[in-house]
Amino acid sequence: xxxxxxxxxxxxxxxxxxxxxxxxxxxxxxxxxxxxxxxxxxxxxxxxxxxxxxxxxxxxxxxxxxxxxxxxxxxxxxxxxxxxxxxxxxxxxxxxxxxxxxxxxxxxxxxxxxxxxxxxxxxxxxxxxxxxxxxxxxxxxxxxxxxxxxxxxxxxxxxxxxxxxxxxxxxxxxxxxxxxxxxxxxxxxxxxxxxxxxxxxxxxxxxxxxxxxxxxxxxxxxxxxxxxxxxxxxxxxxxxxxxxxxxxxxxxxxxxxxxxxxxxxxxxxxxxxxxxxxxxxxxxxxxxxxxxxxxxxxxxxxxxxxxxxxxxxxxxxxxxxxxxxxxxxxxxxxxxxxxxxxxxxxxxxxxxxxxxxxxxxxxxxxxxxxxxxxxxxxxxxxxxxxxxxxxxxxxxxxxxxxxxxxxxxxxxxxxxxxxxxxxxxxxxxxxxxxxxxxxxxxxxxxxxxxxxxxxxxxxxxxxxxxxxxxxxxxxxxxxxxxxxxxxxxxxxxxxxxxxxxxxxxxxxxxxxxxxxxxxxxxxxxxxxxxxxxxxxxxxxx
Ligand code: FES
Numbered sequence: 001x002x003x004x005x006x007x008x009x010x011x012x013x014x015x016x017x018x019x020x021x022x023x024x025x026x027x028x029x030x031x032x033x034x035x036x037x038x039x040x041x042x043x044x045x046x047x048x049x050x051x052x053x054x055x056x057x058x059x060x061x062x063x064x065x066x067x068x069x070x071x072x073x074x075x076x077x078x079x080x081x082x083x084x085x086x087x088x089x090x091x092x093x094x095x096x097x098x099x100x101x102x103x104x105x106x107x108x109x110x111x112x113x114x115x116x117x118x119x120x121x122x123x124x125x126x127x128x129x130x131x132x133x134x135x136x137x138x139x140x141x142x143x144x145x146x147x148x149x150x151x152x153x154x155x156x157x158x159x160x161x162x163x164x165x166x167x168x169x170x171x172x173x174x175x176x177x178x179x180x181x182x183x184x185x186x187x188x189x190x191x192x193x194x195x196x197x198x199x200x201x202x203x204x205x206x207x208x209x210x211x212x213x214x215x216x217x218x219x220x221x222x223x224x225x226x227x228x229x230x231x232x233x234x235x236x237x238x239x240x241x242x243x244x245x246x247x248x249x250x251x252x253x254x255x256x257x258x259x260x261x262x263x264x265x266x267x268x269x270x271x272x273x274x275x276x277x278x279x280x281x282x283x284x285x286x287x288x289x290x291x292x293x294x295x296x297x298x299x300x301x302x303x304x305x306x307x308x309x310x311x312x313x314x315x316x317x318x319x320x321x322x323x324x325x326x327x328x329x330x331x332x333x334x335x336x337x338x339x340x341x342x343x344x345x346x347x348x349x350x351x352x353x354x355x356x357x358x359x360x361x362x363x364x365x366x367x368x369x370x371x372x373x374x375x376x377x378x379x380x381x382x383x384x385x386x387x388x389x390x391x392x393x394x395x396x397x398x399x400x401x402x403x404x405x406x407x408x409x410x411x412x413x414x415x416x417x418x419x420x421x422x423x424x425x426x427x428x429x430x431x432x433x434x435x436x437x438x439x440x441x442x443x444x445x446x447x448x449x450x451x452x453x454x455x456x457x458x459x460x461x462x463x464x465x466x467x468x469x470x471x472x473x474x475x476x477x478x479x480x481x482x483x484x485x486x487x488x489x490x491x492x493x494x495x496x497x498x499x500x501x502x503x504x505x506x507x508x509x510x511x512x513x514x515x516x517x518x519x520x521x522x523x524x525x526x527x528x529x530x531x532x533x534x535x536x537x538x539x540x541x
Contacts, residue, residue: 012073014038015083021070026236028073029054029065032080034234039212040081040109040205041065043235044156044282045334050482051282052155055110056080062117064154081109081204084116091173092116093200098176100450101168102203103159103192104303106283109205114151115169123147152489156481158280159192159303161457162489164450175200184444191451191510192302198447207301211331214288214296218327221320223336229316231324235331254467256530257385258348261358268350268357270408272522274401274531276362276387276468276476277344278337278484279307279394285332285341289317291325305458306393307341335479342391343468345398351378351405359402366392373419375402386474395458400515407519408527416516421504424512426456426520431493433460433517438500439509448509449497455510456495459517461487463525465532485532 010023014036021035029046032038032054044053046066054065057079081089092112096102148169157165181198188196197207205212221229224242232238256273281304289295295314298304317330332340345364351357356377361367363382370392371380392398396418403416415423415436422439433456442448465485469477478484525533 010071010074012075013077015079023071024236026070026234027066028056028058028063028068028070028078030234030236031070032056032065032078034236037216038080038082042106042109042205042209042283043211044106044284045481048334048480048482050156050480051107051110051334052114053107053110053282055113055154057113057117060117060120062114062154079113081112088116089204090200093203094175095168095171095173096165096203097181097198097200098174098179098446099164099167099171100446100453101160101164101166103188103196103447103450103454104281104283104301105202105205105207106209106301106303107155107157107159108203111152111155111157111165112203114154115148118147118151149490155489156280156282156486158282158305158458158486159454160450161453161455161495162492163453163495165489179446180444184447187443187447187506188302188451190443190506190508191448193306193508194297194299194302194304196302198444202301209283209286209300210288210296210298211283211286211329213300214286214329215290215327218288218329219320219324221316221328221330222333223340229320229330231320231328238331239333254469254532255472256348257346257387257470258360258362258383260348261350261360261381263350263352263358269353270405270527271348271350271529272401272405272531273346273348273529274344275346276390276470277394277462277466278468278478279305279341279344280466280481280484280486281305281307281337284334284337285311285313286329287311287314287317288327288329289314289321290327291321293318293321305395306391306397309393310342310391312340334481338468338479339388339476341388342394343388344394344462345390345392346385347398347401349378349401349405351409353409355406355409357405359398359405361398361401362387362390364390364392364397367398370397370399370419371402374399374417375406378402378405386472387470388468388474388476395455396511396514400459400511400518403515404519404522407516408523412519412523416512416519418508418512418515420507420511422507422509422512424509424516426513426516428493428520428524433493433495433520434498435495435513435517436498436500437509437513438502439512440502440504440506442499442501443506445499448499451510452497452499452513453495455514456517457487457492459514460493460521461485463518463521463531463533465534467532
């Protein structure tokens, strides 16, 4: 006979209906995604409480579910995207889809709930500074960014660069009849480097993520730090079995792990040292598999910018499903992504005034060829570093750095050409980043613009703010998603985009934008020899 006391029940209202669950000490996120199978509420960093993907309304107030104990909502009312009136949900989906405020869509349901709370409080949708392209026909004032910027402080988005989310807030919810969402999805797929669906439903959480589509009853497997996986019937149980404490913060300093190359004692015209950078995608690696089946892709709707190309979760899910003869969902936590996911390789480089020079870069298969494709006058030296794995699949790895150096000697305002033939230019003036991009048939201006702004955000953030702390033994110290330095909405300069249509086949354009903006921001920061340069208000005129 089992003498264990049976857990008490917890009763609360979910989306207008009473629900009862066992009180086993889980978080609200664990209960919503686990027992109650609510899929719009995403887990981007639990239990860190830093990304906002799991934001829900508790008695009408936005709450981050991964740091809210479930028992705290006893007797209260919880609302998720699924509980919005259908017309309101559709309107939110349309607002994000029509503005490009959602790409992979992983962060969006949490942001929708945050903005829903803002709207319910009576904050008018015109209380922001909006992008002229999207809101040019609106005659409202555009001088108060405070409410939305404040609201977005609790969130992270890796794809959109924030501006299009603010556009979504400002949008009136009218769907464009003439827009071709198939063409939009084709453009999204080119830019994201993985199949991407563009639709209002994606913004409401239906991006088809593996952690959402795993079959009922699948075991959950998490890495336990010994090279093995720990399994449980819930995420809470799997993590307990792994015995892990999530979310350590660091007090260690960044370091630049590669010495500058020597040019026979002569000074270089420009030098640059970077450190490891975490891709920082919001949807952590996840894949599920039936015994004897093919694993679901960890890239359901794009969004990782090369970060999951070689993810191990699919192979793990297949192996464990065969071993346990039942479906298994293999899932990384945020900390797992930081520890074991690939990073942008650090460089140390010097370039002469004639464009020749040397770039020393952490070894990653393919990175030497990527640099040679855009900068044949640079000598490439590969080094092995103690530290996390580096990958040339990360957005423009190596070749963006080479183009940035070339821009330093050739001038930063001209067009640069990416290995795929796309071209971009960027400039920084009066606190605004201005971009031009030419990448074949535009296909869908909303999506291409969104990707360009997202690339500008990623580049600006990389040059000024982002780095991953790795100690002398190669151990990663920054394990929380806020510790990488991703620039927040409130700190992001405005971006203006010119899309140049041409009659060539459509190719990815945002990677070229990424390189061009990095060069322009670096120039604006006086070609500081180490990244991150620090923001320090340097975008001000
Ligand atoms: Fe925000 Fe992808 S749309 S993280």
